[in-house]
Amino acid sequence: MPKQAEGYAPDADAAADRAAQDTAAAEESAAQAEFSADYARNSAYQAAEARDRAQADHSPLNGTRKYGAYTEDADTGAIRGLIYAPFAQYVRDVHPLDAEVDGT
Known part of the structure; x- marks a missing residue:
């Protein structure tokens, strides 16, 4: 069996994998939040346009x-x-x- 480097923890690879997964999940959450914010802004804009048209009519x-x-x-x-x-x-x-x- 090869000798492990000093200071190497056997769980380091697993921790790195978990950190990568956490980063990916955070990025996905941020993208979903941005999409939701854009959708809400667009919906509000459309509602305001519809209200203005109804008032004018x-x-x-x-x-x-x-x-x-x-x-x-x-x-x-x-x-x-x-x-x-x-x-x-x-x-x-x-x-x-x-x-x-x-x-x-």
């Missing part, structure tokens, strides 16, 4: 325009006035409110 100005409730200046696009009947229809359809135009 349901804003009173955009909604009432779809119903023809506003008149606009042809040259400037500025809003000139509200037409009550289409606005009342918008309120009934989009918001659960009872709205009607008084004909007097």
Whole structure:
């Protein structure tokens, strides 16, 4: 049997293997954490975009325009006035409110 070097511990190879496995596991955990953080950021970004789109689609100005409730200046696009009947229809359809135009 060959003589072992002084200071050599028989478990040194096993300890080195365990250390290598621990390092690999730590690197895998770090990669998974980075992926999870990227996924969370992307999800938050998509949620914010969806919220902004929903708010824009349901804003009173955009909604009432779809119903023809506003008149606009042809040259400037500025809003000139509200037409009550289409606005009342918008309120009934989009918001659960009872709205009607008084004909007097």
